[in-house]
């Protein structure tokens with residue numbers, strides 16, 4: 001998807017990289033409405049992947065349930081290196097923890113979610129947009145006018 005944003009260079013986003021715990025899931029539960037939003041974004045030709053250390057050993061099940069792929073990433077360096085495989089300059093990263101910080105520094109667009117597990121202050125300070133929930137973050141991409149309104153000068 002190409003976003004023409006007044007006051008900055010055009011932004012091309014092809015891949016959505018999601019953090020799992022505290023972002024895509026809250027206390028191990030996928031919030032209602034997430035699955036439908038991911039389906040809409042897949043229909044809009046976004047590639048969608050979540051990176052996780054798989055602490056809860058639930059990544060395979062969630063991947064099947066949500067219809068998106070996942071990659072094992074044990075630490076911040078692993079997340080950053082995985083992003084490079086997805087052409088980081090065409091990725092949006094949605095996360096919440098310090099483990100997402102190095103990855104965030106390499107991608108085209110950085111969104112943090114401030115949900116029940118919190119957001120690390122360093123990651124927040126290196127983000128472009130803070131959203132109150134994962135559903136709100138996904139809605140920014142579903143309705144480009146919302147994203148453009150927030151990023152434009």
Ligand SMILES: [Mg+2]
Nearest residue numbers: 019021022097
């Ligand atoms: Mg997290």
